[in-house]
Amino acid sequence: MIEVKNLTKRYGKITALDNISFTVDTGEVLGFLGPNGAGKSTTMNIITGYISSTSGTVTVDGSEILEEPKKTKQKIGYLPEIPPLYIDMTVRKYLEFMFDLKRVKLPKKEHLDEVMRLVGLEQHGARLIKNLSKGYRQRVGFAQALLGNPPVIILDEPTVGLDPKQIIEIRKLIKSLGKKHTVIFSSHVLSEISAACDRIIIIADGKIIADAKTDELSGVLTDKRQLLLTAEGSAADIQNELKKIPDVQKVKKTGESDGAAQFAIEYKPGADIRRDVFSAMTRLQCPILEMRSGSESLEELYLRLTGSVKGGEA
Amino acid sequence: MGAIYKRELSGYFNSAIGYVVLAVYYFFSGLFFYLYCFYRDSASLGYVFANMFYIVMFIIPVLTMKTFSEERRQKTDQALLTSPVSLTEIVLGKFLGAFTIYALCCAIFLVYGVVISFFAQPQWSVVLCTLLGMLLLGMAIIAMNIFISSLTESMVVAAVVGMAAGLVIDTMSSFSKLVPIPWVQFVLEKIDFLNYYTNFTYGILSIVDVIFFLSVTGLFLFFTVRVLERRRWS
Ligand SMILES: Nc1ncnc2c1ncn2[C@@H]1O[C@H](COP(=O)(O)OP(=O)(O)O)[C@@H](O)[C@H]1O
Ligand SMILES: [Mg+2]
Numbered sequence: 001m002i003e004v005k006n007l008t009k010r011y012g013k014i015t016a017l018d019n020i021s022f023t024v025d026t027g028e029v030l031g032f033l034g035p036n037g038a039g040k041s042t043t044m045n046i047i048t049g050y051i052s053s054t055s056g057t058v059t060v061d062g063s064e065i066l067e068e069p070k071k072t073k074q075k076i077g078y079l080p081e082i083p084p085l086y087i088d089m090t091v092r093k094y095l096e097f098m099f100d101l102k103r104v105k106l107p108k109k110e111h112l113d114e115v116m117r118l119v120g121l122e123q124h125g126a127r128l129i130k131n132l133s134k135g136y137r138q139r140v141g142f143a144q145a146l147l148g149n150p151p152v153i154i155l156d157e158p159t160v161g162l163d164p165k166q167i168i169e170i171r172k173l174i175k176s177l178g179k180k181h182t183v184i185f186s187s188h189v190l191s192e193i194s195a196a197c198d199r200i201i202i203i204a205d206g207k208i209i210a211d212a213k214t215d216e217l218s219g220v221l222t223d224k225r226q227l228l229l230t231a232e233g234s235a236a237d238i239q240n241e242l243k244k245i246p247d248v249q250k251v252k253k254t255g256e257s258d259g260a261a262q263f264a265i266e267y268k269p270g271a272d273i274r275r276d277v278f279s280a281m282t283r284l285q286c287p288i289l290e291m292r293s294g295s296e297s298l299e300e301l302y303l304r305l306t307g308s309v310k311g312g313e314a
Numbered sequence: 315m316g317a318i319y320k321r322e323l324s325g326y327f328n329s330a331i332g333y334v335v336l337a338v339y340y341f342f343s344g345l346f347f348y349l350y351c352f353y354r355d356s357a358s359l360g361y362v363f364a365n366m367f368y369i370v371m372f373i374i375p376v377l378t379m380k381t382f383s384e385e386r387r388q389k390t391d392q393a394l395l396t397s398p399v400s401l402t403e404i405v406l407g408k409f410l411g412a413f414t415i416y417a418l419c420c421a422i423f424l425v426y427g428v429v430i431s432f433f434a435q436p437q438w439s440v441v442l443c444t445l446l447g448m449l450l451l452g453m454a455i456i457a458m459n460i461f462i463s464s465l466t467e468s469m470v471v472a473a474v475v476g477m478a479a480g481l482v483i484d485t486m487s488s489f490s491k492l493v494p495i496p497w498v499q500f501v502l503e504k505i506d507f508l509n510y511y512t513n514f515t516y517g518i519l520s521i522v523d524v525i526f527f528l529s530v531t532g533l534f535l536f537f538t539v540r541v542l543e544r545r546r547w548s
Pocket of ligand 2: 040156
């Protein structure tokens with residue numbers, strides 16, 4: 001549905017996007033994850049035609065934004081980072097304006113009613129946008145993006161600044177959109193993305209550093225499996241015994257205190273060595289004080305990956 | 315374009331700008347009308363029209379200051395530029411919106427003409443010709459000020475620069491006489507708005523004057539489209 005090819009964007013000397021390529025399939029909900037300044041908004045602004053890339057192409061449903069701007073834009077609903085609201089209009093008047101602006105061909109009144117109901121604005125049509133809370137403004141921005149039922153919906157950090165309850169509502173809404181639309185949605189918070197998306201692209205400093213299905217992401221990002229163990233007894237004996245376990249690749253002592261030693265055990269991906277470790281310790285008569293998985297959580301991974309890219313540049 | 319035009323119009327009346335501009339225009343035109351036509355007992359609107367030139371130079375920047383600067387500051391331009399409308403349509407929609415308000419301002423002269431007709435016979439051909447000149451002048455200045463608004467994110471800057479540009483145009487005729495270099499003098503005279511406008515107030519309808527204002531309008535609207543286009547690539 002969306003094909004991004006070798007996209008580069010430079011603002012003067014700053015390279016905001018560095019040769020980015022990815023595709024999004026029809027009906028997919030893609031999470032676009034990256035710290036502030038990674039280039040998320042820039043990518044979205046290029047896909048939607050707000051700005052142009054320095055080089056590279058974007059194709060949406062077979063049409064290219066520079067060649068057929070009107071046709072392409074008609075296929076995209078966009079909620080920018082700051083919702084583009086005319087604050088001295090009422091909610092209804094604003095949505096009517098956006099309906100006309102987007103040249104939507106559906107029956108106007110019914111369609112507006114339907115979209116307002118979907119985002120929970122049906123009671124607020126007559127209110128001035130400037131009097132709305134941040135959460136409600138976000139809904140108006142959402143409604144605007146949904147007008148005309150575009151096949152592609154692009155949401156730039158739709159949950160920033162909302163309270164937890166509103167975030168859950170928005171997340172639900174995004175999930176429900178995924179059934180009928182192709183969605184790209186960006187955030188700098190991993191948990192938000194992993195809760196709502198089928199697939200995640202992690203971007204940092206204008207480069208894609210990971211692109212995988214949500215549940216495979218941590219596997220893709222790390223091929224190291226670690227078990228952290230604390231046991232009482234002779235450190236050398238324990239280390240020897242652990243090395244004998246079939247799937248173990250490396251045993252490293254990470255600390256020792258009060259007659260107990262800590263180890264980091266690396267093992268083959270896919271294996272489970274916990275029972276073997278237990279038997280080994282029983283044989284040695286060394287009580288296990290603690291045993292836990294040392295593989296990084298997705299959150300830690302994300303921080304490490306995006307952090308190291310930043311650190312590498314500095 | 316229709317959607318943008320409609321929103322511009324409602325925008326002028328949702329904020330105070332539409333009313334302020336109408337009120338200022340009606341007030342000063344009424345004042346000049348009273349001073350020249352009643353006080354001096356004249357049936358000619360010529361003086362009134364000539365003086366309105368200065369008022370127009372000041373109210374049009376206020377009318378157009380928001381057109382693009384405020385869109386950019388509030389990021390609402392993102393909605394316009396990602397919708398299936400061309401830049402030309404956006405610029406024209408905004409131009410026509412401002413021009414409609416301005417035309418409503420100028421329409422007051424028809425009322426003054428009618429008022430005069432109770433006391434004397436107004437020269438309708440002169441009145442209508444001057445009105446046409448006023449509309450054409452306004453068009454050009456609106457286009458110029460929309461262009462200025464597209465250059466900045468601050469509507470205050472847009473208004474101030476627009477008024478300064480108005481002052482420059484206003485002083486150009488006196489200034490051009492002071493310049494000793496003939497070709498500079500020639501150019502200044504050729505781009506002096508007042509030169510072209512004054513002909514209308516005498517009731518002289520010349521195609522050159524009409525074309526002058528239409529081209530200035532077209533040129534500035536074109537520049538505005540270019541500014542928006544350039545910004546996408548920057
Ligand atoms: N208009 C601009 N002019 C100059 N630099 C910009 C502009 N917009 C964005 N940038 C820079 O491009 C990089 C990416 O920004 P952005 O796409 O907004 O990141 P994100 O949305 O992921 O936080 C940042 O380093 C930012 O400073
Ligand atoms: Mg951003």
